[in-house]
Amino acid sequence: DAGITQSPRHKVTETGTPVTLRCHQTENHRYMYWYRQDPGHGLRLIHYSYGVKDTDKGEVSDGYSVSRSKTEDFLLTLESATSSQTSVYFCAAQGTGGDTQYFGPGTRLTVL
């Protein structure tokens, strides 16, 4: 599992509330990613990080922000959750010397 955990694993929230998802890795990987997975769309990149405090937008970044203050933690925040953000969110990490992206177990988020 490459030492990647996500919390919470399940969350139900209401429209308009802020939500923060946490990704934690123990392998000192440089790169970290947040994806969302929806039926018919595969995995779509939300934001990614290429180092502490270095982040950039992916293809579906509207309504999301991220922060990485430590190598091991990458936080995804939904500033004001909407029903369209109901999804399964996966975090991934990759080391500098390798090609493989390792995925966390996922967080199922429901926005009512």
Add this chain to the structure above:
Amino acid sequence: GENVEQHPSTLSVQEGDSAVIKCTYSDSASNYFPWYKQELGKRPQLIIDIRSNVGEKKDQRIAVTLNKTAKHFSLHITETQPEDSAVYFCAARNTGTASKLTFGTGTRLQVTL
């Protein structure tokens, strides 16, 4: 940016038969093509990958082929087993910052007895 198309979206084969999943990509500069398997309720896991300087790679019952000229790559599973039933995703890596992957939309493979 990169665009990856994957076909078919669903595939049903009988146990012991072969399965082929195909992907095309748009960015000729992409240089790395992994395949992930995702079982129901689980995380995606890498099963095989190929770099752009190689045409084919094999690992036991699975193989991947790459045609750079046509910009397509395929996953081949031989002698399929029920435990091969899962969703398979192809991806292509862009050459820009942070090794970003662009994924296909997935193929649900069902292996029937």
